[in-house]
Structure formats: C-alpha cells, structure tokens
Amino acid sequence: MRLDRSTTVGVLGAGAMGAGIAQVALRHGHEVLLADARPDAAPEAAARIAQALAREVEKGRLAQAEANAAVRRLTPVRGVEDLSPFARCGLMIEAVVEDLAVKRDVFRRLEREVGDDAVLATNTSSLSIASIAGACRRPERVLGVHFFNPAPVMPLVEIVPAMATDPSVATTTRALVDGWGKTTVLAADTPGFIVNRVARPFYGESLRLLDEAIADAPTIDWAMRELGGFRMGPFELMDFIGLDVNFAVTRSVYEQTFHDPRYRPSLTQQRLVEAGRLGRKAGRGFYDHAEGAARPEPTRDEALGRRILHRVLAMLVNEAFDAVHWRVASAADVELAMTKGVNYPSGLIAWGARLGLEVVLGELDALRETYQEDRYRASPLLRRAAREGLGVLGAPFAGAGAAAGAPA
Secondary structure (H helix, E strand, O other): OOOOOOOOEEEEOOOHHHHHHHHHHHHOOOOEEEEEOOOOHHHHHHHHHHHHHHHHHHOOOOOHHHHHHHHHOEEEEEOOOOOHHHHHOOEEEEOOOOOHHHHHHHHHHHHHHOOOOOEEEEOOOOOOHHHHHOOOOOHHHEEEEEEOOOOOOOOEEEEEEOOOOOHHHHHHHHHHHHHOOOEEEEOOOOOOOOHHHHOHHHHHHHHHHHHOOOOOHHHHHHHHHHHOOOOOOHHHHHHHHOHHHHHHHHHHHHHHOOOOHHHOOOHHHHHHHHOOOOEHHHOEOOOEOOOOOOOOOOOOOHHHHHHHHHHHHHHHHHHHHHHHHOOOOOHHHHHHHHHHHOOOOOOHHHHHHHHOHHHHHHHHHHHHHHHOOHHHOOOHHHHHHHHHOHHHHOHHHOOHHHOOOOOO
C-alpha cells in the first residue's frame, strides 16, 4: 500500500479534531475530502480551515500562494449518507463520535466504497482498534492514528496497529505522518494506548486527594503547577478538556481493563457531569468560569504541596513503568509520548530516576499498606528497576537518572 503526497486523504468527522487533521494534510500537499453527519458541518469547517491558514499567512509561517492552493485542494462533502465520493481516497481517517457501534458502522460502509489498497485509520483515543477493524472484510488495512487536539499544533501522533493489521500498513502510515512533521510513537492496541493510559493518575489520584479532603482543588493545582512544573493543574485541565470527556475516557479505560482499581472513575467527577458542570464550556466545573468570577486561593504550604506532588508522581511513574512492562510501548516511546502528547515537563521514567526509584517504590508500598488497595500495587518492572537500575529498560535509560529536566 503506497502512501505519499499524491494520496488523496478523506476525513470523516468535521469537528475540531477532524478539521484539524484535514488542515494538517492540506498543509502537506494532499487533496482532502471532509465530511460529517451534519450536512452543514463540513462547509463550516472548511471556512474555519481557510481562516486558520490565513492567520498562518499573517504570522509569516505560510506563503499566500500556498494557503490559496491548500484551500483549493479541500472538498467539503455534505452528509455521510453517500460515501461514494471517497472512492478515490488512498487514506481515510475517521474522527467521528467516540462510540464503538458508530465507528464500526462507518468502517463497514467505507470499506464498500474505497479501493482495495486504501488504508482505513481511526482517530479513536481509547476504543479497541481490533473491534473497529473486526467490522471490515479486510481488517489488515485498519489501524489507529491518534492525533492530539489541536491537531495542527500538537506534535504527537500515536500509531496503533491491531492484531490483524498488516505491518507494512503501520510502517507506511507512520512514515507518511512523520512526513507531516509529526512525532509518532508506536502503541499496542490496549485501553487508552500510551498517553490516555499513563496519564490517568494525574486526574485520578488528584481526585482521590480531593475526596479525602487532603487538599482542595486550587491547592492541588498549585502544587502540580508551581512545584511540579506542569503547565496546568489537574482540575484546571479537566475543566479545560471537559469533565464529560475526561470522565468518559477514564470510564472506558476502567471498563476495558476489567475494572482494574488503578483506573476507577471518581464519583465526585461523575456527579459534576450529571449536574451539567462540565468545565469551561458549561461555565462551571471544578471552578466557576462566569465572567468576573474570583478564583479561590490555594493553600501555599510547601510541605503539603510536596506531599501532593510526590503522591501523584509516584502513581504516574508507576504507570509509565507498567506500560513498558505490559509492552504497551517501548520505554523511549512512553517518555516521548508524555512529553510531546501532554506536555509533561519530563519523561516519567527519567523523572522517577531523579526522585530515586526506591523512593517512588517506598511511596507506593506505603500507600498500599495504608489503604490495603490493589490500586497502589507497584509494577513488577519498577520494583526490578529499583533493585537493578534502569539498565533493565535498555541502553537509552542506563544513565537517565542524571538527565536534566523537571523539578523533583
């Protein structure tokens, strides 16, 4: 299966993510067809893309002639009742609602229209690629290509082959996306892939600290941002993402891992979603986002802040090691994914080494002793690395403890 600049790219789903993916492909010379279940969505997205390209011209990042050519290469398709316009696409990227039944139906219908050598990719953030591919007669050409929002800005793309995916499809698709200026990582078809799996404790353990009244949301955000170096605290970030979106990903990972307690959703978050307090888009979430609303002040107690930071970090570092242990991804790709996909101030494995893996392990063992919960079980690989050193991960991490980066 040949993919290059001459390949016509089809994008199904004209929301923020789909439009962003279309913009990336346009910027790199492709003809792009963009469609959405809502008939007016694709033309509206096309107008937004044209505006975004115009801003790139204003900032000197793009020549006017290139912007004009990119706009001409975009064809909005009204509705998805008829998918025959996509017959000439060599690469289809699906970015519709995060619903397995809907995605399976889309892929079943798409396969009837596109050529036998077309690649079918899903932008799902946490659903099973194998299940989506299972709807197709030729599952070997289906894989996950998971962009991060906003797609034109965020550098990371997770490439996720399923068990039936032809290795050449993954290799060819990855090379194409690399050519789009993206940083790709290879992830196994497991719940949440790399980023949405490893990042779960950033939210989950922070919610646990809140529920236990160890600290309030502003204080936890302050500790993670000011002492940890994260760009946003967990509650700020959940409000920004949307509590409904964040909760849905957590619940998906929890259910797909057969209710592993490390990923158990928060009842507090569920109640906020049920109450319609979804964050910024609803005007209220963990914080009041109404115009003129005052942000509560944190308790700037450094000892408390360090306690918060180290507890959440211990869970994050453990999750990174466990992703490597279960072959979700290589250690190098886990580090790359967390720095490029969610802008963590450091790779978690290297950060754990600077803290001291034995310190991280001690924190986890103490939490497990206190709570008597499997939630705090240490990864076997973390325990081994604390005993034998990061050499167990391979050469690139043999000296990672001395690497510069995030504050401890």
